[in-house]
Amino acid sequence: MEDRKKILQVKEDWLSTDYAKFVAKVPERKHPFMLDSGIEINPLYTPADLDEDWSYLERLGFPGRYPFTRGVYPTMYRGRFWTMRQYAGFGTAEESNQRFKYLLEQGQTGLSVAFDLPTQLGYDSDHDLAVGEVGKVGVAIDSVEDMHVLFDGIPLDKVSTSMTINAPAAILLAMYIVVAEEKGIDRKVLRGTIQNDILKEYVARGTYIFPPRPSMRLIADTIMFCAEEVPKWNPISISGYHIRESGSTAVQEIAFTLGDAIEYVKTVIEKGMDVDKFAARLSFFFASHNNFFEEIAKFRAARRVWAKIMKEKFGAQNPKSMMLRFHTQTAGSTLTAQQPLNNIVRVAIQALAAVIGGTQSLHTNSYDEALSLPTEESVTVALRTQQIIAYESGVADVIDGIGGSYYVEKLTDEIEKKVWEYLDKIEKMGGMVPAIEEGYIQQEITDAAYQYYKAVADGEKVVVGVNKFVDPNEDLTKFHLHRADPTVREKQVKKLKELREKRDNQKVRKLLDDLRKAAEDENTNLMPYIIEAVRARATLGEITDVLREVFGEYRPPVIF
Amino acid sequence: MRNKVSKKKRLVLTEEEVFRRLIKGDEVGLARALSMIYREEASSSLLSRIYAYNAEKKEKAKIIGITGAGGVGKSTLISVLAETLLKEDKRVGVIAVDPSSPKTGGALLGDRIRLQHLFPNSNLFFRSFSSRGMVGGINPFIFDAVSVLEAASFDYIIVETLGIGQDEIDIVHMCDLTALVIAPGLGDDVQFLKSGVIELVDLIVMNKADLPTASKTVGILNSYTRMVENHPDIVKVSASKKQGIRELIAYIDNKWCELKNTGQLVERRTTRWKFQVGNWMRYIVGKKIHGFVERGEVKPKTSPYEIAISTLREWGCEV
């Protein structure tokens, strides 16, 4: 490489002459240019802008090798594209099953299930609090019978299935296993993911049920159970997506997610499992937002920080334990109700950043994001966007094609530095659980969200179609929107009634009682008990109620 | 979007209706009485009726002040206190004061959220106030608000205030019993201890006892209280883990009964009443002074003292 000093010298010269003269004539658009993460953007980056001790082998290395900055696999997309996985689910299991089949026919390569809110909160459809909520924003699942319908005709031994389920994740996983087994498929071959990340529910997503301690135990139980019994399953997807969508910065997204991850790893190790026995199956989930370079750098930094944490903090030996594998979703909160077609472009840019950033799977949002759940038409455009990036853009033909960009490398380093600062602070607070109980994390996110809002409201941050290039004659009523079927609750209530009449209620009561006793002993793994209850057709609500009785319900501090 | 809706007519209650409803514990009347007081819309005769009514009442409410630095867990503590008391069929009224923005006058009234899960409940009443319109930290409204709640027959009236300095001292005069809440690891604590509040409060609640650093804070605290004669007891609790709450209530109940039996309660309430007279005078005169200063002519050649004296004399003050 050329002499660092020499480059700096010439750069100084350029800044004070050519650059300065130009600025004097045509002033720059902003003073200073800033990323939301609080990093200032210089006009230009050169090799000399990297740290003096910057080392290619240490900071980047090679794909599939520590510290995985350039990617977790040696060939990346030259072998196989990322998994194209659109989040879907609404109404009854029948309706959602139709949508799944449609998406698979269109070339989608994995499934991703959205559950309705009663399911996510452990209420059966006939619960009082489920009024107006059943099947609205996801599929309603009350028992393993619904789950059978949901996956009817879908080869569970071939397709991988991601389920966005958290507080009752163990129950839905149990249902998936029982469905597979009743179809004659061995649990050992099942591939997929449960989100199962409770800590971010407390600060960003809102579907928590139990207090932190029993919740962490349930998570440890599923991780340890899967390590032995369902070895190809990702028992957790540690999620920054929801933190980011709550308004955090890119740095906060990574810092708080890795902070959560540290907590999960600690918990399982404390339960006596060797780190290399489970860490390879931890997976992650991030957002891809608007700022193209910042997002790419963010993904690269996240991989590097996680690798260091696993190696240095937890002493992992297996390189797989150090790999940060992640799913990405484009940032819904950047998508506007105004001029919905513009969203297609935003999603394309964000998806491109995720792919260049090395994601393992991707959901692209639909252009009607701000208006309703996607229609078949809008979700198809979203899927096509991924297919165009994969097959036409050429970015997937090389590994980490942007690596070595002076700007992106510098940003990767700076983001990493800021992430460590947060992680140190959180560690001083005693880890993520106290930091959440104290409301610190929520405060940080809420403040960032407010700043973002202010910047848009003041016009400092331009959102095309919203605060600039507004179309005063816009008519949004022309868009055909998805409508929820209002009769889903009725149908589910009827099914529940029939189920409760048909099943062996005595057996259900006994199995629920066994579960209660098991729950009272912190050292018993609950998964086998839940599976048996599910198999006997105990409902989601009944199982959750037992756990509610033993664990209690939690209310995290609300900071606003 | 500018679809014309016919304007709604906001519910209007006469003072007579307000009074009749509030002494029955009716929430609409009670809530409105508080609004009227806070907006300075209540006449002195309504207030006098309330005071007269309370003076006649046999069953006195226990008026408990909860103060302490921001974030020590006052609201969380109040929520678990209320939860426990409600289970014992007690009626609980809570007043919380949050600062308002001096620039816009707006405020986020955030204390309520910590006990929102206890609603709906006809035995629990919560009212959030902003500190808006308070002259020099003195706030006659909150005093009167407490009297309104007393007229509505609550067993416990809990007042939460925040801040360092004047406000805390006020709360001591406003309540029968005042607890200073502290928590480990908050820089403000030491300032609290130094401000002398410790000599005025009836007990110190050491919250967040679940945190690992709690014992260190108790150590610091002890070294301070040792220097204070008749220093208040320290009660350790964890509001978020609901530990030590029943004990805290027992402590408060005992202390209150002791005050009552020794005649100190009457004494405190007399002081409270007198203090409130002073409060109103300071508030009214303070506002007059504020207005005068804002409008007043500038005469740089005259001493400010002379203007002050001559104006006060003009107003009929013997100074």
Add this chain to the structure above:
Amino acid sequence: MADRVVRVLVGKPGLDGHDRAAKVMARALRDAGFEVIYTGIRQTPAQVAQTAVQEDVDVVVLNNLTGAHLEVFPLVVEELKKRGRDDIYVLATGVIPFEDVELLKEKGIDEVFGPGTGPIHIINWIKEHVLGEKQGE
């Protein structure tokens, strides 16, 4: 007499956990000079209504992004009526499809602010209806 300060309750009835907009908007309403109370998520209509009554607010801004508005918002109106306070303005915000606007109004919601409506519209509406201040666009 002190200046009339508008009191607003931001309420989240239903199981919806989206709270970013509610929290950010609470701050925006404060910046507009209002006193703002927020219920937090997962409230029943009765919880929201009792809060509105106790706090004697001028306006309740209901917020729901997950499609329960048609069922849940009118229940808040009913609960307010039951408590003798249906004079309080009730506004609806969130992901509300156009065709639901009239349905909500029929059920006692005073105005609906659907996707993409900035808070300034809500603030102006409140100033106009509560304070009687005509707002220039």
